[in-house]
Amino acid sequence: MPVVERDLGQIWLYGWVFSAFYIGTLIGAVVGGNVVDRVRPIGPMIVGIAVFAAGLAIGGLAVNMEMLVGGRLLQGLGAGIVPAVAYVVVARGFPADLHPKVFAAMSTAWVMPALVSPLLAAFIARHLGWRWVFLGLIPVTLVVAAIGAPRVATVGSGRPVEASDTVDGDVRAPRRIIWQVLLLAVGAAVTVSGLELSQLWIGLPLAVVGAAVLVLMFTRLTPTGTLLFVPRLPAAVMLRGVLTYAFFSADAFVSLAVTSVRGMTTTFAGVALVISSGTWTVGSWVQARLMNSERSREVSSRLVRTGGVLIAVGASGMVASLSTAVPVWGWLISGAISGLGMGLAYTTISVVTLAEAESGKEGEATAALQLSDILGVAMGTGVAGAIVAIGDRLDVSTMMRVLPIYVVAAAGGLVVVAAGSRLGIQERVAGRPQADSNPASRS
Numbered sequence: 001m002p003v004v005e006r007d008l009g010q011i012w013l014y015g016w017v018f019s020a021f022y023i024g025t026l027i028g029a030v031v032g033g034n035v036v037d038r039v040r041p042i043g044p045m046i047v048g049i050a051v052f053a054a055g056l057a058i059g060g061l062a063v064n065m066e067m068l069v070g071g072r073l074l075q076g077l078g079a080g081i082v083p084a085v086a087y088v089v090v091a092r093g094f095p096a097d098l099h100p101k102v103f104a105a106m107s108t109a110w111v112m113p114a115l116v117s118p119l120l121a122a123f124i125a126r127h128l129g130w131r132w133v134f135l136g137l138i139p140v141t142l143v144v145a146a147i148g149a150p151r152v153a154t155v156g157s158g159r160p161v162e163a164s165d166t167v168d169g170d171v172r173a174p175r176r177i178i179w180q181v182l183l184l185a186v187g188a189a190v191t192v193s194g195l196e197l198s199q200l201w202i203g204l205p206l207a208v209v210g211a212a213v214l215v216l217m218f219t220r221l222t223p224t225g226t227l228l229f230v231p232r233l234p235a236a237v238m239l240r241g242v243l244t245y246a247f248f249s250a251d252a253f254v255s256l257a258v259t260s261v262r263g264m265t266t267t268f269a270g271v272a273l274v275i276s277s278g279t280w281t282v283g284s285w286v287q288a289r290l291m292n293s294e295r296s297r298e299v300s301s302r303l304v305r306t307g308g309v310l311i312a313v314g315a316s317g318m319v320a321s322l323s324t325a326v327p328v329w330g331w332l333i334s335g336a337i338s339g340l341g342m343g344l345a346y347t348t349i350s351v352v353t354l355a356e357a358e359s360g361k362e363g364e365a366t367a368a369l370q371l372s373d374i375l376g377v378a379m380g381t382g383v384a385g386a387i388v389a390i391g392d393r394l395d396v397s398t399m400m401r402v403l404p405i406y407v408v409a410a411a412g413g414l415v416v417v418a419a420g421s422r423l424g425i426q427e428r429v430a431g432r433p434q435a436d437s438n439p440a441s442r443s
Contacts, residue, residue, distance in 0.1 A: 002259045002266060003125045010065035015385010018252045019192060020069045021076040022378035023185045024055075028080020029370060030181040036088045042153040045085045049145045052078025053138050060134035071134070085152070093155045114277040118270035125266060180217050181371070187214030188375065192382035196389045218375070222368040232297075233356040233365060235422035237372045239304060240349045242419070243311070244376030246412025247342050249384040250315050251276065253405050254335065256388075257318070260398040262328050272331050276339035283307070283343015291351055300348050301424030307345025308416030314338030315410035322399050322406075345416065352423055383408075 005014055028048065036044045055074030062068035086106065121133045128136075190210030197203030219227060225234040255269035287303050317334030320326050350369065357365035384405045391401030 002256055002269075003130045004065075004068065005256075007130065008062065008065045008068065013065040013069055013385075014256070014388055015192070015252070015381050015383075016069045017065070017072050018248075018381035019188075019378050019385065020073040021079070022374050022381065023188060024073040024076020024078075025080040026076075026371065026374045026378065027181060027185050028077040029084050029374070030080075030367070031178055032081030032084035036085050038157070040153075040157045041085045041089050041092070041155050042149065044081055045152050046145075046149065048078045048081030048085060049141060050078070052082065053141050054078075056134045056138050056141070060131040060138075062131075089152055089155050093151075115274055115281075118273040118277075119267065122266040122270040177221070180220055184214055184217035184221065184371075184375070187211065187217060188378055188382065192379070192386055195383065195386035198393050218371075221371055223365070226368070226372070229419045229422045231422045233353060235419060236349045236352040236356065237365075237368050239416060239419055239423070240346070240353075240369055241372035241376035242412055242415050243307070243342070243345055243349070244373050245380035246311050246315070246409045246416070247338060247380075248377045249380030249412075250318060250338065250406050250409035251335075252381045253384055253388070253402055254318070254331065256398075257322060257402045258328075258331055261322050261402065262324070262331070264328060268328075268331075272335045275332055276335040279336045279339035280343040280346070283340045283345075284347045285343075287344050287348050291348060297424045300352050301420055301422075303348045304345045304423055305417050305420035307341040307343075307348070308413045308418075308420055310337050310341025310344070310413075311416065312410045312413030314341060315406045315413060318406045319403065319410065322403060341413070345420075349423075380409075 001014065001017060004017075028051075032044050032048060051074050055071045055076075055078060057071070058074060059068050059071030062071060090106075124130075124133050124136065187210045191207050191214060192210075194203045194205070194207030194210055197206065215227070222237050223234040224230070226238045229235040229238050251273070254272055255266060258264045258269040258272065259266060290299055290303060314334045314337035317330055317337060321328070321330035321334055353365050353369045387404050387408075388401045391398075
């Protein structure tokens with residue numbers, strides 16, 4: 001992204017390149033999930049891949065930052081639809097005893113690219129040009145689609161609408177949920193846009209209105225008491241959003257900070273991101289081992305709070321590493337600490353969510369968790385981008401533009417520490433199934 005910004009300019013839209021993707025993902029996941037419940041998966045899959053590929057083409061051919069943001073929105077839509085289809089394909093196309101192995105394969109397919117893609121993107125941007133980071137993915141996407149589509153086409157359609165699918169007898173409930181998610185996405189976009197406007201008398205009222213819509217829709221799409229961290233399921237959902245906000249707001253701007261403030265290359269920034277992804281994986285397997293315990297409530301609370309501490313420490317280390325008085329490899333250590341914290345806390349919250357979900361409503365609880373997850377990323381990167389834009393208007397140094405981002409991220413880690421205890425103070429409801437101890441089945 002620093003290479004893109006030097007080419008296209010308009011640094012005030014830097015954060016939108018990330019936020020647009022995650023807002024699109026938010027919409028795509030809900031729309032795709034609702035549609036694929038009623039039809040054969042092959043249709044939504046093809047649509048999702050086509051939208052994603054179109055977004056890649058627009059991004060790679062972008063002549064300004066606005067066009068790139070539009071391309072990223074389409075990429076997000078496709079990236080939201082396809083995973084929703086994948087999970088339904090697993091449910092319909094594989095026997096239950098194979099689900100753990102299938103999810104293990106899907107989890108590996110997510111982690112491995114995260115380990116190599118930052119360095120690969122930096123290499124391509126330096127030697128071929130940043131546009132090929134997008135354009136080069138189009139043939140890869142089409143090849144994968146050609147391999148997968150014939151198999152997905154053999155999977156049948158879902159069940160028809162039943163009385164249990166309605167809310168108060170309203171069969172339009174799925175459509176209502178989609179509209180609520182769309183309004184939530186609009187609220188998030190208006191909030192970030194208002195914060196970025198140079199005319200405060202317009203921007204601040206817009207941000208307030210957008211935030212009000214966002215909060216209202218969020219409360220309707222999540223369990224009662226989520227905003228108040230009510231134990232235990234509502235707290236888990238809210239903690240996931242705070243966690244992703246804190247981590248990704250900082251993570252998305254590591255490349256800008258490392259290259260613009262410390263004068264390092266994008267390759268070095270890619271190494272920092274790779275290390276962070278690696279320690280996230282380590283933390284996930286550590287929590288999987290520790291969560292295999294009869295005292296799951298106590299252990300889950302402790303793991304999440306420990307993760308919050310590590311994220312706060314990692315973000316604080318990034319604040320210190322902005323100074324030339326601190327060796328530049330401080331970024332690597334700080335990223336490793338933050339990634340380890342995410343690994344400990346992130347999957348633990350998934351385990352709590354599955355354990356606390358009512359029987360037969362696991363999908364509803366998981367949907368709320370993913371909603372909070374993606375919204376945390378979108379708002380984290382969006383608000384961080386607004387901070388950079390405000391610093392640009394005030395004509396302060398790049399260091400002062402990014403410094404508040406890491407301070408806020410550290411504060412988010414402390415919120416996780418304080419609210420993490422809410423996961424351990426409510427007794428489990430009798431009759432709910434235990435969460436599977438196999439981390440692959442919780443991917």
